[in-house]
Amino acid sequence: MDVDLIRCEYQGCQCTVQVPKAVIRQGKAFCSEACADGHGCGCHRGWCPSAMLI
Ligand SMILES: [Zn+2]
Ligand SMILES: [Zn+2]
Secondary structure (H helix, E strand, C coil), X not given: CCXXXXXXXXXXXXXXXXXXXXXXXXXXXXXXXHHHCCCCCCHHHCCCXXXXXX
16 A cells, blocks of 8 residues: 655655654644654654654
């Protein structure tokens, strides 16, 4: 079953997340609450809880 992936809209965030798992704030999609709150998820350090392992 295919699930659409979207890129987190937090500036500088490289995460892609499954649409059903995305955090939506003010019409934008984010990979995690941290990005939605403007802190960044730390995905560039490899421990984003929402990032897909590919
Ligand atoms: Zn993010
Ligand atoms: Zn992330």
